[in-house]
Amino acid sequence: MPVSRREFIAAGASAAGLWLGVRVPELAAAAPIATFDPNVFVSIAPNDVVTVWVIRLEMGQGVRTLLPMIIAEELGADLARVHVEQASPGGRFRTVRLHTSGSSSSSDTYRQLRIAGAAAREMLVAAAAAHWKVDAATCRVELGAVIHGPTNRRRTFGQLATAAATLPVPRTPTLKDPATFTVLGRPTRRTDGRKIVTGRAQYGLDVKWRGMLYASIVRSPTLGATLKGFDAKAALRVPGVRHVIAVNSGVHHGVAVLASDTWTAMKGRARLHVEWEPGAGAGFDSAEFLRGMPQRWDGKLYPIRDEGDATAELARSATRLEATYEFPFQAHAPLETMNCTAHVRETDAEVWVPTQSDVRTLKQAALASGLPEDRIRAHHALMGGGFGRRLFADYVAEAVQLSAKLKVPVQVLWTREDDMRNGYFQPATMERFRAGIDAGGRLQALAHQTTTSELTIYDLHDGRNIWTAPPKPPRADNAIASGGSPWGAFDNPYTVPHLRVDCADATSPVPVGPWRAVEYPSTVFGRESFLDEIAVATGKDPIALRLELLPRDVKLVGTQRIDRARLAASLEAVRERAGWGTPFARERDGRLWGRGVACSVYHTGSYIAMVAELSVARDLSDVRVHRIVAAVDCGIPLNPLGVEGQVESGIAWGLSATLLGKVDFVNGAAVQGSFRDFRVLTIDQMPKVETHILPSQAAPRGFGEHPVPMVAPAVANAVFAACGKRVRSLPITAEGMRRA
Amino acid sequence: MPTYSLTVNGRARTVEAPADMPLLWVLRDRLQLFGTKYGCGIGACGACTVHVNGQAVRSCSLPVAAVAAARITTIEGLSRDGAHPAQQAWIEEDVAQCGFCQPGMIMEAAALLRARPQPTDGEIDGAFASHICRCGTYNRLRAAVHRAAELGGKR
Numbered sequence: 001m002p003v004s005r006r007e008f009i010a011a012g013a014s015a016a017g018l019w020l021g022v023r024v025p026e027l028a029a030a031a032p033i034a035t036f037d038p039n040v041f042v043s044i045a046p047n048d049v050v051t052v053w054v055i056r057l058e059m060g061q062g063v064r065t066l067l068p069m070i071i072a073e074e075l076g077a078d079l080a081r082v083h084v085e086q087a088s089p090g091g092r093f094r095t096v097r098l099h100t101s102g103s104s105s106s107s108d109t110y111r112q113l114r115i116a117g118a119a120a121r122e123m124l125v126a127a128a129a130a131h132w133k134v135d136a137a138t139c140r141v142e143l144g145a146v147i148h149g150p151t152n153r154r155r156t157f158g159q160l161a162t163a164a165a166t167l168p169v170p171r172t173p174t175l176k177d178p179a180t181f182t183v184l185g186r187p188t189r190r191t192d193g194r195k196i197v198t199g200r201a202q203y204g205l206d207v208k209w210r211g212m213l214y215a216s217i218v219r220s221p222t223l224g225a226t227l228k229g230f231d232a233k234a235a236l237r238v239p240g241v242r243h244v245i246a247v248n249s250g251v252h253h254g255v256a257v258l259a260s261d262t263w264t265a266m267k268g269r270a271r272l273h274v275e276w277e278p279g280a281g282a283g284f285d286s287a288e289f290l291r292g293m294p295q296r297w298d299g300k301l302y303p304i305r306d307e308g309d310a311t312a313e314l315a316r317s318a319t320r321l322e323a324t325y326e327f328p329f330q331a332h333a334p335l336e337t338m339n340c341t342a343h344v345r346e347t348d349a350e351v352w353v354p355t356q357s358d359v360r361t362l363k364q365a366a367l368a369s370g371l372p373e374d375r376i377r378a379h380h381a382l383m384g385g386g387f388g389r390r391l392f393a394d395y396v397a398e399a400v401q402l403s404a405k406l407k408v409p410v411q412v413l414w415t416r417e418d419d420m421r422n423g424y425f426q427p428a429t430m431e432r433f434r435a436g437i438d439a440g441g442r443l444q445a446l447a448h449q450t451t452t453s454e455l456t457i458y459d460l461h462d463g464r465n466i467w468t469a470p471p472k473p474p475r476a477d478n479a480i481a482s483g484g485s486p487w488g489a490f491d492n493p494y495t496v497p498h499l500r501v502d503c504a505d506a507t508s509p510v511p512v513g514p515w516r517a518v519e520y521p522s523t524v525f526g527r528e529s530f531l532d533e534i535a536v537a538t539g540k541d542p543i544a545l546r547l548e549l550l551p552r553d554v555k556l557v558g559t560q561r562i563d564r565a566r567l568a569a570s571l572e573a574v575r576e577r578a579g580w581g582t583p584f585a586r587e588r589d590g591r592l593w594g595r596g597v598a599c600s601v602y603h604t605g606s607y608i609a610m611v612a613e614l615s616v617a618r619d620l621s622d623v624r625v626h627r628i629v630a631a632v633d634c635g636i637p638l639n640p641l642g643v644e645g646q647v648e649s650g651i652a653w654g655l656s657a658t659l660l661g662k663v664d665f666v667n668g669a670a671v672q673g674s675f676r677d678f679r680v681l682t683i684d685q686m687p688k689v690e691t692h693i694l695p696s697q698a699a700p701r702g703f704g705e706h707p708v709p710m711v712a713p714a715v716a717n718a719v720f721a722a723c724g725k726r727v728r729s730l731p732i733t734a735e736g737m738r739r740a
Numbered sequence: 741m742p743t744y745s746l747t748v749n750g751r752a753r754t755v756e757a758p759a760d761m762p763l764l765w766v767l768r769d770r771l772q773l774f775g776t777k778y779g780c781g782i783g784a785c786g787a788c789t790v791h792v793n794g795q796a797v798r799s800c801s802l803p804v805a806a807v808a809a810a811r812i813t814t815i816e817g818l819s820r821d822g823a824h825p826a827q828q829a830w831i832e833e834d835v836a837q838c839g840f841c842q843p844g845m846i847m848e849a850a851a852l853l854r855a856r857p858q859p860t861d862g863e864i865d866g867a868f869a870s871h872i873c874r875c876g877t878y879n880r881l882r883a884a885v886h887r888a889a890e891l892g893g894k895r
C-alpha cells in the first residue's frame with residue numbers, strides 16, 4: 001500500500017507525541033551518560049557538539065540542511081557547528097517514519113521540529129537559571145550558549161547539557177515569533193556541500209562489505225514476461241563469475257549473474273541465454289494506446305468536479321472551443337541508477353540503500369528474506385536523485401533474495417539500460433477540454449475530461465506481482481475525487497460558472513509510479529495551454545484572462561482551501577518581473593520570438609506563475625528557451641537558496657520533458673534505453689532563470705515538485721506566440737511544430 | 741588475470757583485473773575510490789570523469805590496460821580536503837543538489853580551468869556539453885566555474 005498523505009501526517013503527529021522524553025535503552029547505554037538527549041531529533045554533548053537527526057531522506061531537495069535549520073532556529077544553536085546525522089528506521093527512530101514524498105518534508109516536520117528545538121532550549125535555559133540562581137526570564141540563548149542578560153554571564157550548551165538532561169521535558173514550549181527568526185528565511189548553503197565536492201558523500205554503491213558479490217540482472221525483455229529457463233554455462237566460464245540465479249522482485253523476473261566485481265558480473269550477464277514466456281503486456285504499443293485514449297471517455301467516467309451545468313451551457317454557448325492534449329510515458333532517469341546492498345544472515349539482515357521509503361524497504365526486505373522487519377537494519381544512503389522512482393523498493397527485494405540464498409553480502413546495480421527500461425514510468429495520459437464562451441467573450445462553461453492510471457504497487461511487499469495479480473477491483477465512483485485527484489484537475493483554481501471535470505481510467509500494462517509532480521504535469525499542461533487558446537479566441541491577454549478568472553478569495557473544493565488571491569498575486573508579480581507589458585520584438589537574429597505564461601497551485605500550499613521567453617527557428621527546426629521568470633509563493637520561505645535551487649531544478653526537469661525525452665513502447669518493450677535516445681537537458685540548453693520569492697506568512701510548503709508542471713504549458717504557449725503553431729503533444733519537436 | 745601498476749592520486753597501486761575492465765570499476769571495486777560515479781557506462785553522462793595525465797576523460801570507457809603507465813587523478817586526489825578553487829567555488833555557489841554528478845563536473849571544471857583559466861560561457865558549454873545533471877544545477881554550475889576562475893583556477 002502506498003502511504004497516503006493522511007496516514008503520513010498521522011504518523012508524524014504520533015511521532016510528535018512520542019518524542020518527548022524518548023530514551024532508547026540501548027542507545028542511552030551507548031551514549032556518554034552526560035549527553036543531553038531530550039528527544040529523538042537532537043542531542044547535545046558536553047563538548048558542545050549539537051547533533052541533529054534528519055528524519056527525512058535526502059535526494060537533493062535539501063532536507064539535510066532545512067530540517068537542522070528548523071531545529072537550530074528554535075534551539076538557538078549555531079547552525080554552522082551543528083553535526084547532521086541521517087536517521088535510520090528502528091532503534092531511536094522506531095516511532096518515526098522517514099518515507100519522503102509529495103514535497104511534504106518541510107510542511108510535515110516544521111511544527112514538530114520547532115517544538116523539539118524549543119523544548120530543548122527551555123530546558124537549557126532552566127538549567128542555566130538554576131545554576132546562576134536567577135529568573136529564567138532574564139536569560140536568553142545565542143549561538144549555542146545561554147546568556148544571563150543583566151550580568152552578561154554565559155554558559156555554553158555543552159556546559160549545561162548534564163544538568164539539562166535531568167530536567168522535565170516541557171510539553172508546550174513557547175515557540176519563537178517568526179518575525180524574530182535568524183536562521184530560517186536566510187539563504188543557507190547545504191550542510192553536506194564539502195562532502196559532496198570532495199567525493200566523500202556516500203551514495204548507494206559506496207560500500208564494500210567483506211566477501212561481497214556484485215550482481216547484474218537481466219530482466220523481462222517485454223512487459224510481464226516470465227522466466228522459462230536459462231543456460232548459464234557461457235556466463236559461468238567468465239573468470240570471476242561465481243553464481244547464476246533466478247530472481248523475482250514482483251515487478252520483473254530476472255536472472256542474476258554474481259561475480260567478484262561489477263564489470264565481471266556485466267560480462268557474464270552478456271553471455272547468458274535466457275528464455276522468456278511472453279506475458280499480458282507483450283504486444284503493448286504506446287502510440288496505439290494513446291490513439292485509443294479518447295474512447296475511454298465514452299466508457300466509465302469518475303466524476304471529479306461538477307458546478308453549475310456545463311453540459312447545458314456548452315450546448316447553448318455562442319462560441320465553443322475544444323482541444324485535446326497528450327502527455328507521453330516518461331522515465332525518471334535519476335543519474336544514480338537503482339541499487340541496493342544487502343547482507344542476510346541466519347537471524348537478521350542489513351541493507352544499504354538509497355531510497356525514499358523506509359516503509360517499503362523494510363516490507364520488501366522482510367518478505368524477500370522471511371525475517372521479521374525488526375530484525376532488518378536499513379541504512380539510508382544519500383540518493384543520486386529520487387523523483388518518485390525511489391518510493392518503490394523492487395531493487396531491495398532483488399538484493400535481499402540473492403543474499404538470502406547465498407548467505408553473503410550482495411550488491412545489485414542496475415545498468416542505465418535496466419533503469420530506463422525496467423523501472424516504473426510516468427503514465428501516458430490525455431486531457432480533453434471544451435469551453436463555452438458567451439457573446440460577450442466571457443468563459444461560461446468548462447468541461448475537462450482527464451485520465452488517470454492506477455499506481456502499480458506490484459511489489460512483493462503487498463503480496464502481488466505483475467504477472468499473476470488478478471485485476472484490481474473496480475473503484476468506487478468517488479474513489480478518485482475523494483483523494484483530491486487527479487491533481488491539477490480536482491484543484492483547478494479558476495472560477496467558471498459551469499465547470500465539470502470527469503476522469504477515465506487509463507491503466508496500461510506498463511508499471512507506473514509517481515514522477516516528479518505526479519499528475520500535475522499532464523493536467524496543468526492541458527489546462528494552461530487551453531486557457532491560452534481561450535485567450536487567443538477571445539482576443540484577451542493571457543494574464544488578464546487568468547486574473548479575470550481568479551477572484552481574490554479562498555475557493556473550497558472538497559476539503560481543500562485554494563487561496564486564489566495568492567495565485568493572482570503571483571501572476572501579477574510575474575507580469576511585472578518578466579516585463580510582460582513591455583514591447584517585445586517578434587523577429588530577431590533570424591528567429592521568431594515569443595512569450596508564454598502558465599500558473600498553478602500545488603496542494604493548496606504553494607503558488608507559482610511562470611513566463612517563458614523563447615525563440616523558434618524560421619524553418620521550425622528548433623526551439624531555444626532563453627529565459628524563464630518565476631514568481632513563487634511557497635509560504636514562509638524557510639531557505640530561499642533552497643527554493644531558488646528547486647525552481648531551477650524543476651525548470652530543467654520540465655524542459656527535458658517539454659522539449660526532449662519520452663519513452664515509447666513497441667511490442668511490449670521500452671524503445672529508449674540510454675541517455676543517447678532518452679535525451680535530457682544539458683547546460684547549453686539551460687535558460688536564464690529569474691526566481692522571485694513573494695513574501696508570505698503562510699505555513700511553509702515543500703517545493704521539490706511544484707515548479708515542474710508550469711514549464712510545458714508556458715513553453716507551448718510561447719511557441720504559439722512565436723510561430724503560430726499550437727503543439728498539443730509533448731515533447732514539442734520540429735516535426736510536431738510542422739504538423740501543427 | 742593480468743596485474744597493473746597504476747599511479748592513482750600520486751600513489752602507486754597494484755591491481756589485478758581483466759585487461760578490458762574500465763578504469764571506473766578498477767577505481768570503485770578494486771581501490772574503493774567511491775567518489776567516481778557510474779551513470780551510464782557509455783560515455784554519455786560524465787559522472788565517471790577523472791583526469792588521466794591531466795586530461796578529463798570518461799573512466800567508464802577507458803580499459804585499465806590503456807592507463808597502466810598514466811597519472812590518474814580522481815576527485816579524492818584533486819586537493820586536500822576540498823581546497824581546489826573549483827571545489828571552493830562549488831561550495832560557495834551551493835551547486836549540488838543530489839550531488840551525484842558533481843564529482844565528474846568538478847573534475848571537468850578543473851581540467852577546463854587548467855586549459856582555459858578564464859573560460860567564456862561558450863567554452864563552458866563546450867566542456868560540459870555531454871555532462872548530465874538530472875537535478876538541473878547548470879546555472880549555478882556555470883556561476884561556480886566563473887567563480888573558480890576568479891579564485892585562481894589554474895593549478
Ligand code: FES
Nearest residue numbers: 780781783786800
Ligand atoms: S558513466 Fe561514464 S560517462 Fe556516464
Ligand code: FES
Nearest residue numbers: 839841873874875
Ligand atoms: S546534482 Fe543531482 S545529478 Fe547533478
